[in-house]
Amino acid sequence: MDTVGPAKTDLALTGEGADKTQALTYPRIDCRNVSVYYDDKQAVFDVSLAIHDRAVTALIGPSGCGKSTFLRCLNRMNDTIEGAKVTGDIFMEGENINSPDVDPVLLRSRVGMVFQKPNPFPKSIYDNIAYGPRIHGMVDSREDLDAVVEKSLRRAGLWEEVKDRLTQPGTSLSGGQQQRLCIARAIAVRPEVILMDEPCSALDPIATARIEELIDELRKRYCIVIVTHSMQQAARVSQRTAFFHLGNLVEMGDTDQIFTNPRERRTEDYITGRFG
């Protein structure tokens, strides 16, 4: 399989020059006419958008607007929900990942996900991180695995806090640490894309700030899509923003433009707090 960008940058030790990437972004994921149905109820209507690499794309909108549902299309998590059906095309590296030929298990190793509530496995910190590399056979030796665990924890900014207690259960960490553990767990399988579904909604402001810093750091290496309720968060961490309402994509553009000069009336109303 063709793994040009991320795998190589992943191996690079430093992300120097990454700050310039904003100008160099190109579409990593291209969604065309994506609709999602839960049984007979349609939750997402005909959404087409492009998600850029080495950038954070924020999906905003009021509750029930379909943003999380749309996010879950990008790693086929809707497959695990009974009665859910996704139509349309989602191209990643030129491959339609919504086609039945694509193995969702392989896809999910390329598209990692972080959830609303920190959900570490009831295992040790080490085993939480090692879980993905182990099931995907990415490492041959214990040393390699140790290295992957350390690198992932460092990238998630958690290494210094947990390096002396890797054998303790992941659930013994604080909420913010658990969420960073989940991010490290997702990074450990070297994904190209990281999806985040309201990753800070269960965290206090300080833990939130740490995660936001981390997201900004990760953007240099990965394509990140984040669903958030907080418009301030979207403005702080994202470069591109998509506004959803009632299952439709209302407007998408550079974050600056969306927040300062929205084209659509509904976007403006939402951003200025008139509804939602």
Added chain:
Amino acid sequence: MLQQLGQLPMGWLLTALLLFVMSAGFSIGRIRAERYSLSSSGKFHSRPNYHGYYVAMWGLAPALILALAYLLLAEPVARELLIRELPAAFHKLPKAELVSYLDAVSAVSTHGTYDGSDRVFTAVTHRYLELSGSLKITTLATILLSAILGVMFARSHVSPDFRARQRVESGAELFLFLCAAIAIATTVGIVASLFYESIRFFSQVPVTDFLFGTRWNAQTNAEFGAVPLFFGTFMIALIAMFVAAPVGLFAAIYLSEYASRKTRSYVKPLLEVLAGIPTVVYGFFALLVVAPGVRSIALWVNATLIDIGLANGPVLAAQPTSALAAGLVMGIMVIPFVSSLSDDVINAVPQTLRDAAFAMGATKSETIKQVILPAALPGIVASLLLAVSRAIGETMIVVMAAGQRARISLDPSTDLTTITVQIVALLTGETEFDSPKTLSAFALGLVLFLVTLCFNLIALRVVQRYREKYE
């Protein structure tokens, strides 16, 4: 006059009386409270309805207690009074004969069909009717009086400041507590009688002989070594768990992780139907279908072994009833206990954990093996323990399909006997209640009770631990 009263239908009368007391008490309390609130300007603490409930409670409580006392005591009291009046000739009768004579008397007096050929009997019956008639009328009068007193007492409380609502709430609490207490008291009573009778047994047979003796022959030889029974119980429960644990667990995994909502909605109730089949049905299924099957397989194994020269004679006992037959069927019986409980605990594993594993690119079976089962393990263990205790206590299947001979044998095609089978054998038919033979049944029951209690306690503890972890 009294004779006719003796035929009063007390069940209906009592019900009607209690209903009357209740509604009258309620109306009296309510009307009084409403009158007050109309005349006085102050605000009532409780709404009129609560005053009504309060008065009804006070009317009903003594009436209910008296009615219950009547239902329990009326018959023995009437008999006792009758016996005292009977001529001396009756007192010389053996006790059992007197009891059956009195049974006939009370049967005739309630149904009222007797041809009058025996004049003594007719006279006794009439006297019995008179006695129970006076008992009935006294009871009704007492109930009415106590209800009136109760209502009057409660009615005098009705006033704006009276906290009727709180009183009614604590009355309701007391009632609910009494219901719970009845269940607990019954259990305590049963356990106490088990202990009491067991102690009587152990005063005649040493505890060590009972617990460690290897010869059991209670019916004829008064040998009370219960080890063969423990062995049989253990062996059959083990066979049952060999069936129920994997089948039940895998069924639970299928139901909670693989089955679609629709399949699940059909399969789960169907599986639970297994738990609703009367065990006697399982019993004859075991006896008529499984046991002959086990026997013919055992015979075939014997013949084959002899044919290929591995044995000179039959190796397996190949009995018409066997441990294997009983164990297999019992295993099927406890499948729903394992599957239903395990399904519940697997479902209780948070969805976020499944999402986490799937999002890491784990396959369904990897998710189940590495994430869900470890998380659900304590609950699964608890469900297995509960199934074991169910299997140990099961009676009907083993009575029909396991056999009566107490012995220790690892051959699954031989007949074994269990604790429960022996209890049934000891207590059916002609029994005297103070011979060690009968008392040994209580000792066996005590052992059974203690063992299942331990299993249940461990299972409950495990489940509690598990709950703490995920809430």
